[in-house]
Amino acid sequence: MNAVSSLLIISASQGVIFGLVILISPFFRSKTNNYLSYAILIVSLLMLNVYLDDIAVFIKYPKVKVLYDIEWIFLFPVFFFIYFLKSINHDLEKSKKLYWLYTPFMLSVIINVVFNLEYAYKWYAYTWEHKGFVYKMIFDIQELGYYSFNFILVIWSYKILKEKKYSTHPNTKWLKKLCVWIFLLIISWILIDIADMIFNIGYEIGISIICTGTSVFVFWVVYYGVYTLKLTNDKNDILLVNPTEILDKRQQKELTNPDTSFSEDNIYFQKLKNLLQKDCIYRDPNLSQEMIAKLLNISSGYLSQIVNDITKKNFTIYINSYRVKEVKCMILNTEFDKYSLLAIGLEAGFKSKTTFYTSFKKETGLTPSQFRSKNKKVPNF
Template structure:
C-alpha cells in the first residue's frame, strides 16, 4: 500500500506527537498537567493516523480499527478541559469528581461495544459497503461529539478568563508566560474545532469545495503538535517549572522576616479581620515591612516569585498582603513586583560591575524570565524600549 504525500505528512506529525507525549510524561515536575497534555497528544496522534488511512483497503485489512475513530474523540474535550484546570490551579491534584468527565467516553464505549465485539468477518461484511460506512461516520454519534467538544472547550476558555485577574493579583512572570501560552493554545484549538465542525457538516451535506477539505484539516493538528514541541524547547519553563502556589516547608525560597509579637494581631483578632479591611495601624506596619523587605532582600529577583511566597516570608497572610497592595499601594502583585524589577534594571545598567552584561542578561538578573515580557513591561513603565533607554543613557550630558 503506497502512501500519498498527505499521509506521509500526517503520519510524520503523529510520530512527532508520540515523541512529545513521551517528553511530557517524563517531566519530573508539574506532572499532572503535563501528563494530561501528553494524553491529548497520544490521542490526537492516534486519531490523525486513523484519518490518514481512512480508506476501504486499510479497514478491510484491519477491520478491528474501524469505529475506533468514533471513540477516541470523546476524550479530547474532557482531557483538554482538565489540563487547563490543572495548569491554572494553585494546587493541581486529581479529584474524585474529575472522573465524571469521562462519562461520555464510558457511555459511548458501551454503545459501540456490540460492534467492537463482532468478528473480523462480520466487520468486513459491514465495511464491504464502504460508502455506507463513510456515511455512518457523519451520523448522529459524531454530531454529538462535536457538541461535546464545543461545550468542553468553551468551559476551558471560560475558566481561563476567570483565572486572568487572579494571575495579576497573585503571580509574577512565569505564571504570566503560562497564561499567554494557554491563551494561544486554546485559541489554536478553538480555530481547529471550528474548522473541523464546518468541514464535518460540509462533508455530511455534500457541500462542494469545503467538504473536499476533509482529512486536509488534520494538517492543523500537525501544526499544533509542532507548535507545542517548539514551545517546549524554546520556553521549557512552561512545562518544567513547579506549579505556583502556596510554598511548602521544602519550597521556601525567601528568608523569613522576624516579626515581633507586638506587631501582629492575636489569632482571634486575625481571624476577625481575615475577610474585612485591615485596621489602619496594622496596615501601616504591613506596608512598611513590605517596602523595607523589597528594598533590603530584593525578592523580586526570584523569577518565580508569587504572592504566597512573599506573604510567607513576611509572616503576613496572603489576604492581608493583597489588601495592602491593592488598597494602600494601588497595585496588583504583578505590576508591583515588575516596578521593582524595572528599577533594578535601570540601576544595574549604570553599575560598572555589570558592564559586560547584555541588556537581556541584566533583565534576567533583575528577575525577568522572558525577553518579550521584559520589553513589554519596560516600555509600559518607562515609555521607552530597553534599547532606547540604553541609547539615551549612553549619550553624554
C-alpha cells in the same frame, strides 16, 4: 503511498514524538504537562486511525476496526481541560467530579464494542425490528456528541479564564490563545464535514486541510505550551520548595553574610541588608535602585554612594551578588537537581539568561553549569 497517506503518517508521527518527549524528558515532564502530552497523543492516534483507514487496514482486518470506531476524540477535550485547570491551579483540578468527564468516552467504548462484537466478531446475532434505524440514530447522536462536547469544554475553559480570579495569572494569556486555536480547529473540522456532504469537496482535500492544521497546531502547542511555560512552572515549583528554609547552616551563613567594610554599621546600609537578607527583595527581577531608595526614604544618589563606599561594588553588582549566592545554594541542594539552571536563575531574581550567566561567571569564575558539575557529588560504590 499517496500524498494524503504521507501527510497523515507525518502528522501522526510528529504528535507521537512530541507527546513522548514531553512525557519522558526530565526538562518537560510535570504533572501539568503530562495532560498536554496525553491530548497530543490522542490527536496522533486519530491521525493514525485515519491513515490506517486510508490504506484499507480495517477492511483487511475487520476485527481491529473497533479501535477506529471508538471515538477517542471524546478524550481530547478532557485532557486539555484538565491541563487548563492545572495550569492556573484551579480549585477543580483535584476534584473527583472530573472523572465524570470521561463518561462520554466510556459510553462510546461500550456502544462500539457491543456493535463490533456482533458485526465484526460475530459473537452473537440478534434480529429485532428497527435495529438498523436504532444503530444509525445512536451513531448520529455520538457524532453530534463529540462536536458538542469539544465545544462545551473549550467554552467552559475560556469562561474560567475570564474570571477575575484568574485574569492576571501568568498562564492565562497563553491559555486563551489555546482556546481560540482549539475552537478554530473544531469549526474547521465541522465546516469540512458539511462542505463534503453538500458540495462533495473530496476526501483528499478535507484530510489535507485537517492534517496541515493539526500539524501546525501541535508544533505551536509544544513550543509555546511546553517550552515557554516550562520556566514559569519551574519557578512556581521552586517557590513551593522555599529555599530559605532548606538551606543548611553553612549555605545560610554564606547567603546572609556578604563582604563588608569598616562602614558597615551605617544605619541605611543595615536597613538595606535587612531587606536583602530577611525580605529577599533581590528576587524581584524588576528591583531598581530607585525602588530601594524609596523604601529607605533616601535619595537614589545617596544610596549609590553608601553601597559603593561600603561594598566597593556598584548597586547592580551588589544586588546580583545576593542572587548569585542564592543560586549557588540552590545548586548545592539536591532538592533543586530536577530544575533547569535558567529556571533557578530566574527564581533568584535575574531578569535574563545573559545577565544571569554573566553575573555568575564574574562572581565565581565559573558558569552555572560548570559550578553544578564541579560540585556534583559522586556516588560511592
